[in-house]
Amino acid sequence: MRLYEALIFDLDGVLVDTAKYHFLAWQRLAISLGVSFNEEMNERLKGISRQESLELILEWGGIRLSESDFSDAMTKKNKWYLEYIESMNPEEVLPGVRSFLEEAKKAGYKIGLGSASKNAPFILDKVLLTSLFDTIIDGNRTKKSKPDPEVFLLGALDLAIPADKCVVFEDAQAGVQAAKAGGMMAIGVGDPDVLKEADRVIPGFADFTVEDLNSLKD
Numbered sequence: 001m002r003l004y005e006a007l008i009f010d011l012d013g014v015l016v017d018t019a020k021y022h023f024l025a026w027q028r029l030a031i032s033l034g035v036s037f038n039e040e041m042n043e044r045l046k047g048i049s050r051q052e053s054l055e056l057i058l059e060w061g062g063i064r065l066s067e068s069d070f071s072d073a074m075t076k077k078n079k080w081y082l083e084y085i086e087s088m089n090p091e092e093v094l095p096g097v098r099s100f101l102e103e104a105k106k107a108g109y110k111i112g113l114g115s116a117s118k119n120a121p122f123i124l125d126k127v128l129l130t131s132l133f134d135t136i137i138d139g140n141r142t143k144k145s146k147p148d149p150e151v152f153l154l155g156a157l158d159l160a161i162p163a164d165k166c167v168v169f170e171d172a173q174a175g176v177q178a179a180k181a182g183g184m185m186a187i188g189v190g191d192p193d194v195l196k197e198a199d200r201v202i203p204g205f206a207d208f209t210v211e212d213l214n215s216l217k218d
């Protein structure tokens, strides 16, 4: 008997690397607002929503915007981001991800997406991964941001699998916390020093197989 029935994946930083495009778009916006923005700051925006990201950038820059300027700024950032991701292609899927998803699907696991990004469906289409997912929960369906577990709980509900039979793959600390808060197994993807709260950390999917899912509790 296997330990888990569903696998829920974060998008940015787990399946594809869109952080570089977010960086370019936020940097362009920051320049237009006269505030400085660097890669280190970009790291701190991983996994958090567009609105919260802008709030942080304004806080770091010590500036305030009216409600309508704030909304214009978010629209501008997203317009630029969409221009960057427009040319994404299947080669941008991170190493080992496609074959892991295909094997998991063949083995009968339910597969879900749990992303803060409102652009998640567009990105999955661009990199030709959509058909591998049984459900897609993105920033358009959630009211609360990670570390709230809402995004993953909605995924489990859609997949009709109890939380303790779900494994979440996350690259951001807030995402790992969200998975734990939802009562799920949290696998960090990336740096073990950053993802300290994860049940286990893997560098990526190049050396992680579907069989390894059964030894996660060892």
Ligand code: B16
Residues within 6 Å of the ligand: 010, 011, 012, 013, 022, 045, 046, 047, 048, 049, 050, 053, 078, 114, 115, 116, 117, 118, 119, 120, 139, 172
């Ligand atoms: P959007 P994830 C997150 O995606 C990104 O990591 C984060 O940097 C971004 O601000 C957020 O999506 C919202 O994205 O502006 O496209 O709606 O890691 O949860 O897949």
Ligand code: MG
Residues within 6 Å of the ligand: 010, 011, 012, 013, 014, 046, 047, 170, 171, 172, 175
């Ligand atoms: Mg992420």
